Amino acid sequence: MGRVMRGMRMGRSVPAIALAVLLLGHAAHAATVVTEDFGEETLAGDFLSALNADAEKDLDKASFFYQRSLHQDPDDLLFLERALVLSASTGEMADAQRYADTMLRRAPDSRAARLVLAVADFKEGKYPDAQLVLGTKGTDALGELTKGLLNAWADFGRGNTDQALARIQSLKGEAWFEPFKLLHSSYIATLAGRSEDALKLLKQARDADQNAVRITEGYARVLAQLNRRDEAVQVLDEYLTRFPDNPLATATLAEIKSGKPVKPSVGTPAQGAAEVLAGIGAALGDDGGIEVPTLFLRLAMHLDPNASDGLAAVTLGSLLVDNGNGDTGIKLLESVDPAEPFRSLGLLRAALALDQMDKAGEAETAFKASIERNPDDIQARIAFGNMLRSHERFKESADLYSSAISKIPNPGKPDWTIFYFRGIDYERDNQWPKAEADFKKALELFPDQPLVLNYLGYSWVDRGLNMQPALDMIRKAVELRPKDGFIVDSLGWAFYKLGRYPEAVEQLENAVALRPEDPTINDHLGDAYWKTGRVLEAQFQWRHARDLGAKEPDLALINRKIAARQLIEKDADPAPQGQPATPPQQSQPAPGKASADAPPAPDKI
Known part of the structure; x- marks a missing residue:
């Protein structure tokens, strides 16, 4: 320079x-x-x-x-x-x-230069040139898999099916190579008219991972092509019982049920190369930075703008939004072709992104438009409800969850979150009987779900109801999630409400160690210290809770305790039908994001 x-x-x-x-x-x-x-x-x-x-x-x-x-x-x-x-x-x-x-x-x-030029050759159908610029050997696992699969698709483009399949089979490397190898071998075998071979490959892949939608979709398509439509329908129906409303599985099921010829998952070598890049780009995530997955996903979309049925655009848009490139990410999310299965998910993610960017008005408009376009889209209603709940618009949020529940004839285990979220809305809107019923329904669908055990148990404790069952529930939640500071706080607060102050101190100290930045937990610990005679430590915890950003109405009570230099209890315990002054601390998913305990997102590859 x-x-x-x-x-x-x-x-x-x-x-x-x-x-x-x-x-x-x-x-x-x-x-x-x-x-x-x-x-x-x-x-x-x-x-x-x-x-x-x-x-x-x-x-x-x-x-x-x-x-x-x-x-x-x-x-x-x-x-x-x-x-x-x-x-x-x-x-x-x-x-x-x-x-x-x-x-x-x-x-x-330069691997970047070779990859970009190979993609340009694929786009023009120049498969020998693509292989020449790619070379045959990668210098690491990522390069080995990428070059191997792209070279195989170039082999197929040149009419060498056996060589393409042998090349993929010969790839040696990490355990995560296998689903890619099986899936792309099946795509090539299908296009070559070797459907029975493709089915065997997909069955092997599905036996290893029954949650991957691309594998399930490919398996169902090949079954239908072999005139085994009933089995294909059964496979997709079973998948949709576990992952309701998955866009790709739903669209594939409708296509198979239509009786029309079923198209293959991938139609050309260029589309196959796009699937390679999109699949690897999505698998990389952003743990190592965003540029490499972004590069792979962009190259995939250059080869096929609708790569992975629109999922490449949704994945790339979401990646950009999550890493501060909101405007560009939203444009990508909104760009998914209306004919593609993942169009609705793209619009849904765009609306969520607008809300994350503090554009709540635009997000609300986008959600309403999405629901109007597809009134049967349950996920859009749930996501819109999540957004409204995050803005404390509890009644409107509950109404949306109710509209989603009305469209589920037989709620199953994956639906526990809807009842849980609606229960939170009812509880915050001072409709305790409805909230309690929803929390119990969530536990009926998913017994011992720790988030629900925590919320219901805490709510009972704070109302002075069902104290022993409540304590048992929270203990179970802690057993299931011992590193969750919010749930440990609930156990400590239950001991406090029961007058078991030394045990309360022990648990609340653990909770503070897990969540030192949380003002409510620090305030709870201050109260427990006071009850055990640790006056100076209590005053320190109250001041610390204030400085950590405690919000009303808790802040007013904390300031009164600090000024009086002594514990001041809430003016009155809430009535059994009332709303607790402090809701349970929640280890729940943020609006629009999946909980660790919730079913996988509908775009899981």
């Missing part, structure tokens, strides 16, 4: 260095130093802006500033590599291909 890359060392945390190593196979020379001489203000400013955008995971800005830096210093390898990866990751494929051509000449080992 000439004069600009001298003197000042870049921090190790900058994503550019890690990605350069990952995708180039070596660190670009320019990634080690930057300037003390800011004589060329535009270049220095653009580079620092690019680094800042990297740190903020703002892909659009990073792409813009790296490309501008490259324009000013076209010899710098770091700028070239970053411009290549980021232009591809933001969907600027013409620019990405141009940078990839240059990169391949200057850094022949």
Whole structure:
């Protein structure tokens, strides 16, 4: 980078260095130093802006500033590599291909350049060229799987089915290779007219994982193609009892029941390559940063805009929203083709994203439009209810949950969350008998569900009802989730309400250790300290609860205790039919997100 890359060392945390190593196979020379001489203000400013955008995971800005830096210093390898990866990751494929051509000449080992150019060849049906640029060996597990599967699809595109299947079979590596190998072997066998072979492969995959919707969908399609439609329907019906309203399973079931010819899951080598990239991109997640999964998903959508029946766009949009690229993510979520199964999920995620961005009005409009478009979409009603509940619009939220429940003829175990959420709404809206009935229904559907045990048990304790059963419930919840500070707090508070103060202190100290930042738990511990004669520690905990951001009405009572330097109980215990002054601390999912105990999300691959 000439004069600009001298003197000042870049921090190790900058994503550019890690990605350069990952995708180039070596660190670009320019990634080690930057300037003390800011004589060329535009270049220095653009580079620092690019680094800042990297740190903020703002892909659009990073792409813009790296490309501008490259324009000013076209010899710098770091700028070239970053411009290549980021232009591809933001969907600027013409620019990405141009940078990839240059990169391949200057850094022949660049995996990013080879992947981008191979995708361009797949799109044009140039399968020999794609194989030439890909090479045959990856340098790590991710590269080995990606190259192996893409080369297999190129083999098939060239008419070499046996070679394609043998190549996939020969792939050695991690245990997580297997579902990819089986699924793509089945896709190729199906297109080659070897449906019986495809069925065996899919059965093997399904035996290993009956929750993966792509495997179940492929298995059902092949059964239908073999004129075994009744079995296909049975497979999908069983799947939908466990994962109600899954968009892909629902659409596939309707297609099979229509009696019309059933299309294969994948129709062309380019679509097969898109499935490879989309599947791996989705599996990568964002634990190691967002650029690699974003690159894979963008390349998949370049090959097939509707890759994975629209799921690639939903996955990429959600990934961007979750990492601060909300506007771009929402556009992707809303871009899913109306004919694709995951269209409704995309719109649903877009509405949730708007709410997360404090655009509640726009989110509400989007939810209402989604429900109007598809009145039978239960998930949209639940997600809208979750949003309203998060804004403490409990009555409206409960009405939405009720409308969702009315569309479930025979609620099963996966439906426990709807009754649980509606119970919370009723409890906060001072309708205790209805709330209690819903919590009991949730436990009927999912016995010993710890979140429900905690909420119902705490509510009983705070009302002075069913004290021993309540204590037993909360103890069971703690046994099931011993590291959940909110549930441990409930147990401590139950002991407190029973007058068993030493036991309350023990549990509440454990709860504070698990959730030190929570004001309610700290306040509870202060009360328990006071009851056991630990006056100074009680005053410290009350002040700490105040400083942690306690909210009304708890804050007013905490301030009274601090001012009086003594415990002040709530003015009156709530009536049995009333609402507790402090609701149970909830380890529940945030609005629009799945609980660890809830059924997997409908887009599980």
